[in-house]
Amino acid sequence: MMVETLEQVDLCILPLNTSCMSTLVSPKATLIKTLLYCITLLTVMLNLLVVISISHFRQLHTTTNVFLLSLAVSDLLMGLAVMPTEIIFLQSCWFLGKITCALLLLLSFTLTSSSVGSMVLISVDRYVAICVPLHYSSMITTNRAKICVSLCWMCSVTYSFIILKDRLYQDMSNPCPQECTIFMSSISGVVDFIVTFFGPVTVIIVLYMRVFVVAVSQARVMRSQIVAVKSRTETVVVKKSEMRAARTLGIVLLVFIVCLCPYYCPFLAGEDTTDDGSSAQIWLFYCNSTLNPLIYAFFYPWFRKAIKIIVSLQIMQPGSCDTKII
Secondary structure (H helix, E strand, C coil), X not given: CHHHHHHHHHHCCCCCCCCCCCCCCCHHHHHHHHHHHHHHHHHHHHHHHHHHHHHHCHHHCCHHHHHHHHHHHHHHHHHHHHHHHHHHCCCCCCCCCHHHHHHHHHHHHHHHHHHHHHXXXXXXHHHHHHHCHHHHHHHCCHHHHHHHHHHHHHHHHHHHHHHHHHHHHHHHCCCXXXXXXXXXXXXXXXXXXXXXXXXXXXXXXHHHHHHHHHHHHHHHHHHHCCCCCHHHHHHHHHHHHHHHHHHHHHHHHHHHHHHHHHHHHHHHCCCCCEECCCCHHHHHHHHXXXXXXXXXXXXXXXXXXXXXXXXXXXXXXXXXXXXXXC
C-alpha cells in the first residue's frame, strides 16, 4: 500500500514528462474545443453588449434592468474567466498551481450562485409588477434593487467559500499538483442541491405560476372591455408592456432551469456531484450564459437598437446616453 502511494506521488512530480497522462488529441476533441471557444467568444461579446447597453443608456436604468445587469455581469465573468480555462485544460493536465485552481473553483461556484440569485430576484420583480402593479413603484425602487443585487453577490461569495472551504483545504494538501477537481460529499451535495437548485427553482415556479394566473385573468378582463376612457387605455398599455417583459423573462427562467437540471441529475440518481469541467452537463449550464443575451436579442427591441448604436460607434457621440431606446 505504501509502495502504491509513493508511486502515485512520483507520477505527480511536475518536471517529469510522464507525470501527467493527458488524453491524446483527436480530430473530434479538436472540433469540440473549437466549438467551445466559439461559444465562449459569443458569450463574452453578447453579454458585454448587454452590460454596455444597460449601463450607458439612461432610459434603460430601470429596476428590472438592474437585475438583468447583475445576471449579465455574472454571465460575462463566466465567459471571460471560467469557460476559457476549462477549455484549455479539457482532457489535459492542470499546471497553474493549486492556488489558481482553488480560486477558479471559488469563482465558478460564486458566479453560479449569483446567477441563481439574480434569477430569483427577476422572478420577484415580475411577480410584484404583475400581481400588485399599484405598489410596484413604491416596493421595487432602483436603490432597493441595487441593494438586493449587492446582497446577492455578497451571499454568493460567502456561500461558495463556506461550502468549498473543507474541500479546498484537502485539495491544497493533494500531492498531485496537476489535478484540479472537486468531489462534493453527500452532505455538501444535499446543501448545494437545496440552496442552488431545489429552493430557487421552487420559488421561481411558484411565483411564475401566480404571474401566469394573473396574466390570464387580466387578458380576459381586457377582452371583455368594449369602451375605455383614455386614462384606462393608458393603464392597459402599461400592463401589456409588463406582460411582454414577464413573457420574455419567463423564457429566460425556463431556459435556465432546463440548463441547470442535467447538472443535478447525478445527484438525484444518488451519485456524488463532481465538478471537473469536462462533463456535458456542466457545459450545458455554462451555455446558459450564452443563451440569455440571445433571448434578449429576439424579444427585446431595445437591445437590438442598442446593438446597432454600439456597433456603428454612435455611442461615442456626445449625448448618446440620452438616446431614445424604448
